[in-house]
Amino acid sequence: QVQLQEAGPGLVKPSETLSLTCTVSGGSLSAYYWSWIRQPPGKELEWIGNIYYSGSTNYNPSLKSRVTMSVDTSKNQFSLNLSSLTAADTAVYYCARQVPGYHSGYYVDSWGQGILVTVSS
Amino acid sequence: VLTQPPSVSGAPGQRVTISCTGSSSNIGAHYDVHWYQQLPGTAPKLLIYVNNNRPSGVPDRFSGSKSGTSASLTITGLQAEDEADYYCQSYDSTVNNYGYVFGTGTKVTVL
Numbered sequence: 001q002v003q004l005q006e007a008g009p010g011l012v013k014p015s016e017t018l019s020l021t022c023t024v025s026g027g028s029l030s031a032y033y034w035s036w037i038r039q040p041p042g043k044e045l046e047w048i049g050n051i052y053y054s055g056s057t058n059y060n061p062s063l064k065s066r067v068t069m070s071v072d073t074s075k076n077q078f079s080l081n082l083s084s085l086t087a088a089d090t091a092v093y094y095c096a097r098q099v100p101g102y103h104s105g106y107y108v109d110s111w112g113q114g115i116l117v118t119v120s121s
Numbered sequence: 122v123l124t125q126p127p128s129v130s131g132a133p134g135q136r137v138t139i140s141c142t143g144s145s146s147n148i149g150a151h152y153d154v155h156w157y158q159q160l161p162g163t164a165p166k167l168l169i170y171v172n173n174n175r176p177s178g179v180p181d182r183f184s185g186s187k188s189g190t191s192a193s194l195t196i197t198g199l200q201a202e203d204e205a206d207y208y209c210q211s212y213d214s215t216v217n218n219y220g221y222v223f224g225t226g227t228k229v230t231v232l
Contacts, residue, residue, distance in 0.1 A: 035221075045157075045165065045208055047221040060220050094164055098221075101153035101171045105212035106221065108157070109176070111164040 002027035004095050004112035011118050017083040018119075022095030022112060024076045029053040033098040033106060034071065036080045038091040039114075046091075050098055050106075051078055085119045092116050122147060122213050123224035130230040131199045139227045141192040141209035147222060149190035152212040156185055156194045159206040168207070169194060196229070204231045 008020035035050040049059035051069040068081040092114040098106040124142045131137040157165035169185035209224035
C-alpha cells in the first residue's frame with residue numbers, strides 16, 4: 001500500500017513562494033501521475049496539477065502562471081512551488097497519486113494526510 | 122464546474138442520493154466520474170471510481186451511477202459512520218479551464 005507524506009512550512013508570507021515536498025513510500029513513482037490538490041478551510045477541493053514520473057506536467061489553467069512541479073525519482077519525491085502567494089492561497093495542501101480510469105480521465109487512489117499552509121504576514 | 126447539493130440528511134437505515142451536475146465539457150463528454158468521502162479532519166478517501174466501481178473495503182451500501190451530464194452517489198442503509206463530506210470528480214475539456222475538477226461537495230448528516 002503506497003503512502004504519501006507532505007512536508008513544508010506551515011506559515012508563509014504574502015508575495016513569497018511556497019515549496020512543498022511529497023515523499024512516497026511503499027511503491028515507486030514509475031508509471032504514475034502524481035498530483036497536488038488543495039482545500040481552503042471550509043471549501044471544496046481544487047486540483048493544482050500533476051506530474052508524470054518522467055517529468056511531464058499538467059497544471060490548472062487558473063494557477064499555471066504561478067505553479068512549478070518537479071520530480072526526483074532517486075529520492076521517491078515530487079515537489080510543488082507556488083509563487084506570489086496571497087491570503088487566498090491559504091489551504092490544506094494534499095499530495096496524491098492519480099491512476100487512469102477505464103475510459104478517460106484519471107482519479108486519485110491514494111492521498112497524503114495533508115498539510116495546512118497559512119499565508120499571513 | 123460540478124454542482125452538488127450543499128447538504129442531505131437521513132435517518133439511520135434510510136437511502137440518500139447525492140447528485141453531481143456537470144455539462145457537455147465534462148460528464149457529458151463521457152469523462153468518468155469518481156466519488157470521495159472526507160470524514161471530519163481527514164484526507165479524502167476514494168469511495169467510487171469510474172462511475173460505479175467500489176474499491177476493496179468500501180461497503181456495498183455505496184453505489185454510483187452516471188447519465189447524460191450528471192452522476193449520482195447513493196447510500197442505501199445509511200449508518201452513523203457515513204456522516205461526512207462527499208465530493209464528485211471528473212475531467213473538464215473547456216479550452217481555458219481544462220483539467221481535473223471536483224464538485225462543490227455535499228455534507229451528509231445522519232439524523
